[in-house]
Amino acid sequence: MVPAVPAPRTWWYVAGALPAALLALVAGLATTGAAAPQALFDPGALVRWGLPVVTVVSHAAAALTVGAFALAAVVLPAGPARSRAVRTGAVAAVVWAPAQLVQLLLTHASVIGTGLGGPGYGEQLVQFVTQIELGTILAWSTVLTALVALVAVAVTGPTGAAWAGVLALVAMVPLALTGHAAGAANHELAVSSWWMHLAGVTLWAGGLAVLCLVASRAGRDLPASVERYSAVALWAYVLVAGSGLAGALLRLSTAAELVTHPYGRLLLAKVVLTVALGLIGWAHRRATVPALRAAAAAGSTRPGGAFWRLAGVEVVVMAAVVGVAVALGSSAPPIPQDPPPDATPVYLLTGYPEPPFPTALTYLTQWRPEPLTATLAVVAVGVYLAWVRRLRRRGDAWPLWRAVSWVSGFVLFAWVTNGGPAVYGSVLFSAHMVQHMLLAMVVPIFLVVGAPVTLAVRALPHRRDGSRGPREWLLAVVHSGWARFFAHPVVAAVNFAGSLVVFYYTGLFELALTTHVGHLAMVAHFTLAGYLFANALISVDPGPTRPGYPLRLLLLFGTMAFHAFFGISLISLTSLLAADHFGRLGLSWWVDALADQGKGGAITWGIGEIPTLALAVAVALSWARDDERVARRTDRRADRDDDAELRAYNEMLASRAGRPDETRR
Structure with missing residues (x-):
């Protein structure tokens, strides 16, 4: 039997995930210098360091929200584990909304470069959220996360969890429109790949974190739940890897920049951690699931050491990846993401160079x-x-x-x-x-x-x-x-x-x-x-x-x-x-x-x-x-009726033929 682990241990790994993310964030910002004082219009250390920290908290809350409701909708059967997942999603959503609001305020302070408060601060903030595209996008994101929180606290079953999870994924759309994707060349490719990246990470990391929180409540359903989560995680991993590759191609001009540029080195660290996570997940599927099934067959109803050695470590490493990702989003990539100074009207309106004169061949090429x-x-x-x-x-x-x-x-x-x-x-x-x-x-x-x-x-x-x-x-x-x-x-x-x-x-x-x-x-x-x-x-x-x-x-x-x-x-x-x-x-x-x-x-x-x-x-x-089908059915019915009539007629003849013999007897 796999040794049982007391329930309180489930919190050790999840509680250690946030410090791991913050440490990775600080290391990443130190590597690229993204949090260093600015020569002009410096908003102050509180804003420079507070914005990425709040972004980490916001991303973590979003991941827990999506992961919790995804598990409740498609992984966990009815019972204590699903109930805890729903409650976790509701708490995470309630944290996500104010964190997103604070992110809006700190982003505004970072843009204007004067810090929080001061004369005319309220008017500047209103102008930011109503007239500046970045501010409008963040305002919409704040409204949507508040709506997610309202829906999340009312969730009781898988249908409500599915609605809340989908709404949470929709609430991340404005986030995909900000950062490097906002002004990038190939804007559509940048936005779509960034949203896919966010969706994959939240499903993968949030799902595993919530699975750790509910593992002690799953009982004999834990092996099946882990196996189902592994299938979801595989899809999420492919989504994260593919979208991450697309984003890297937009921001790096050569592969050498992975080691020569600070942004590239940080991106390389993220790639290494992501590959490590993929290997851990593969080992999780190959070794942990059979161990859990064996433990369940032996009568154990709690997750054992095999589960925690992989799942717990994976949560901490995932948190570090999130921290590195936020640091990347706060750092300048090698390729400038603003439109070139000689951009044509076509480029400014569509985000792409003017295509060649249309012909049948160009439609195909x-x-x-x-x-x-x-x-x-x-x-x-x-x-x-x-x-x-x-x-x-x-x-x-x-x-x-x-x-x-x-x-x-x-x-x-x-x-x-x-x-x-x-x-x-x-x-x-x-x-x-x-x-x-x-x-x-x-x-x-x-x-x-x-x-x-x-x-x-x-x-x-x-x-x-x-x-x-x-x-x-x-x-x-x-x-x-x-x-x-x-x-x-x-x-x-x-x-x-x-x-x-x-x-x-x-x-x-x-x-x-x-x-x-x-x-x-x-x-x-x-x-x-x-x-x-x-x-x-x-x-x-x-x-x-x-x-x-x-x-x-x-x-x-x-x-x-x-x-x-x-x-x-x-x-x-x-x-x-x-x-x-x-x-x-x-x-x-x-x-x-x-x-x-x-x-x-x-x-x-x-x-x-x-x-x-x-x-x-x-x-x-x-x-x-x-x-034709109706005709065939009618013909078969008619044939059955004819057969029945013929049998009845033959039986009548047979009965009549037998009566004289009975009379003679």
């Missing part, structure tokens, strides 16, 4: 990496193929053409969001409409044909201990009231068509062009709207009650007619949409923005024809196959 959508495409394809392989290993079949459709859909999605349509979509309205139409009308058809929900339900394991895994969450979402409402055929059609007008004829269009968050929201909304519309017409997945085939065709042609009229309205416009953007680009290969807008309207009208025809054919084929 120009790329602008977007980590979030690229990662989504890779993960979606990899997970889907893993599910197919799992089915085939146990002898179940899955149609090859459905897998090909799913992969094709995400390959197209990756190109639309990272390739030529994304590059030219920020400078040409016509290219933007190509991107929009492919996302809303072509990609969703491929994805719906892939039948991902049906595959997932067949491939994912079912949990029986009261916790919610991927299968349980997927079914909960599919059968939720929100999903039934938005997936209803009429609602899906209205959303698909009506959101076009709302998006393009309001300020949302320009918001999507000028902000990365707005652009990602546009991609998510129209891809999902197209998926729900196609799902209502041709999907075989579980979902809403679908109307009869005649009504489906009527719904399809009605929606597409509205779509065509929308394209005609764009062609007829005499004013420029998002004029402050398209009218100020000053492209060297001059383009008439209004004429290009009319071209975009024609593309909107024209591209919709082929997907409409494909959907109509798919509905007609489904209608025919359904009629």
